[in-house]
Amino acid sequence: MKKIVALAILVLALACSKENTKKGNLHLVGNIDGLKQGKIYIQQLKDTSLINLDTIQFEGKSSFDTYLQLEEPQMLYIFLDRGQTKSIDNTLQFFAEPGVMKFETTLKEFYASARFTGSKNQKVYEEYQKIKNNIANDKIELVAKELKNLKTNNTSISEKIKADKDKLTIRKYLYTANFAVVNGKSEVAPYLALSEIPDANLKLLDTIQKSMSPQVAKSLYGKRLTQWIKERREIEK
Incomplete structure (x- = not known):
């Protein structure tokens, strides 16, 4: 009887162990x-x-x-x-x-x-996506104007569109950097720096890095951002 009870306990323990591996x-x-x-x-x-x-x-x-x-x-x-x-x-x-x-x-x-x-991080990421979508819509409008101008090839219009595109790019970089700095306690901050503006001016990336909380700085994306800035410095020497 004792052997049966011991066997039952063993089977139960193994079952629990197997279940935990799925958790x-x-x-x-x-x-x-x-x-x-x-x-x-x-x-x-x-x-x-x-x-x-x-x-x-x-x-x-x-x-x-x-x-x-x-x-x-x-x-x-x-x-x-x-x-x-x-x-x-x-x-x-x-x-x-x-x-x-x-x-x-x-x-x-x-x-x-x-x-x-x-997820708190997902909520922060969605806030960023709203503004990013607005910028994307503005870019679509500029592309439509560019295609329309192909028919007439108006130089002044082409220059205006190019200038507006440059302004839009600057707007995206500055907004992304500002958003990351404001949300320095979220892992989203270094992720955005790496995924959206990795080629930004080093001063801008440095500002994001310095705004990260100690916990975020030690995170997956925080460490990657620190490493990326280090590599950029070596390349741009």
Whole structure:
């Protein structure tokens, strides 16, 4: 009888151990309304390649629940394999962090309807995206003017468009730098410096680096930014 009890305890312990291996410090709960068949891949950027952290198969149910292990806040990607179409809006990125996050969207508007909650860094990143989208819209208008001017090839208009493009680029760099400085306590700050304005003036990047909190400075993107500035200095000597 004692052997049976001991065996039962061992089996239970092994089962618990096996279950724990599936756990992680990020609990991601999601729903893709309208999706009945297909897969999503949750991916992480390693060096220059995306690697799969998890693969979730959908078979009649649009919701999912998974756990991921993150050492620290970072950008992750969700790729949707529709299995039938080759839509261009199949990839989403989100700023993940340990804790509970919720993801909701629709199959029809996978990219446009996407909503992530539960991450402070994601909230900061979305604030930046709003202004970035406004700048992108202004750029589209300038491109439209440029195409229209091809018919007449008016030199003065071409020069005006070029000047406006330069101003728009400066506006983006200054806004991004200012946003990163104001949000120095968020891992989003060094991420934006690296992903949006890596070729900015070193003084601008230095300002972002100095504004980072000690915790952010020790983070994945904080250390990368410090290293990037060091490399830039060596190149530009």
